[in-house]
Amino acid sequence: MIGISTPLVIAYLVIASLSLYPVIYQLIIIATARPVKQSLGIAQGRVGNGTGNLLVVIPAKSEPIQLLEEAMRRFSGMKPIFILDNYPPELRPMIEGMARRYGVKVMFREKAVGFKGGALNHVIKRVEPPNNYLMAVFDVDSSIDPKHLEVLLRYAEHYDAVVPHWVARNGDYSQLARGQWIGYLLLFKVMDGLQRLIHWVPVLGSGSIVRVGSLRRVGYWPEDVLEDVELGVRFFINGLTTYYVDDAQVYVDVPTNYWGFLTQQLRWAYGATKVLRKYLKDLMSRRGGLTVALYLGQYLGYLLEFLSLLLMVAMVILNIELPLWAFITVATIYIPVLLTYLYSLLRLDIEHGGNVRRDIFAINAVNLAFIMAMPRLAVANLMALLGVGGINWVPTPKGSVTINKGGAHALPELVMVITVVSVFIASLLRGLWLDSLVLLPYTAGFVRGLWRILKGTL
Structure with a gap:
């Protein structure tokens, strides 16, 4: 596996790092605007x-x-x-x-x-x-x-x-x-x-x-x-x-x-990426167009994150462990960026009269919803990029109205949970400890998210 391990590791490192671009983009926009x-x-x-x-x-x-x-x-x-x-x-x-x-x-x-x-x-x-x-x-x-x-x-x-x-x-x-x-x-x-x-x-x-x-x-x-x-x-x-x-x-x-949230996010993800594909050439010919294009492309972060997760799954299946230098590189990028992003959210929450002890769980709920929606959002982005298929537009539920769907509608989420949990267990059994550390937050997020969806608390 030596011949394929290096390309896989490099591909994972690049794609995983690029998947953070929407978060970094938002932080830069906020920081540079006086x-x-x-x-x-x-x-x-x-x-x-x-x-x-x-x-x-x-x-x-x-x-x-x-x-x-x-x-x-x-x-x-x-x-x-x-x-x-x-x-x-x-x-x-x-x-x-x-x-x-x-x-x-x-x-x-x-x-x-x-x-x-x-x-x-x-x-x-x-x-x-x-x-x-x-x-x-x-x-x-x-x-x-x-x-x-x-x-x-x-x-x-x-x-x-x-x-x-x-x-x-x-x-x-x-x-x-x-x-x-x-x-x-x-x-x-x-x-x-x-x-x-x-x-x-x-x-x-x-x-x-x-x-x-x-x-x-x-x-x-x-x-x-x-x-x-x-x-x-x-x-x-x-x-x-x-x-x-x-x-x-x-x-x-x-x-x-979750179901109402998913309905809305699928439309936004597909629509924004379709607009980007449609107008990219025109945008790049105008001053400031790159900033607009990057704004439109933020949902592509979920496609990149999904691809990085699939690469990690492939590495475990092929019995390839992430090298220590690559793990440290990813951690050095991810941890400061995500902590800074969380700090920015909590600071805004406090400024507007929020309660951090309560609202940290609210932020986690949105994070769980995005984790569970990641495969569907990735597909929606890919469809928009390739110009195939479409999204059936339906109004987002209003007020206290919710979309309630049975377990059959959660089949993609269930398949993803089974896949991630199985690969996580396999990484432990094979002694791929650094792969296990990378998969751990995804495993916890998918399991917890599916449990809350089925219970009706997400």
């Missing part, structure tokens, strides 16, 4: 002609009627248009009655084509707002304080798109939801850093406000699985401006269990 107080130097109050120049659109696909009515009540003061997909004809009279009661408008699409972007374009092409109008998009589960909307509108007068700060409204519902609440704190630190470094941020699908004329300039909303991020990339390529407003908060619901 905080500067946002100010436009303009008076407080309503801008322009107020919401008269604002088109508010709320797309919904097969959302529960109760949730739809709550959204109509919540957004009624903004006179929004609800664009609805996959609602049967027998429910339409009731929905139209609800719309009249709350003073909102509803549109039904006969064919739900083009994903969410197709629904948004449907509204624009029928309403035909002037180019100077602003278009605000909200999900049915989201909400915004009128004062925060005013902040967004003031900035929207100066940019082609403005992006709010998301806060997980249901962050205390479960450990997984709380972990995502903390994750959003870091995400928007990265957004703030991107803005200061390259004067660009991705557009978010709920709460962002875009100029209608700018939408028309780039060919309207992309009709693909991740329309918001792709629109932000189109804006960047065409020299249009996007701006992150940290003071404007939009409250959103996050998935509360």
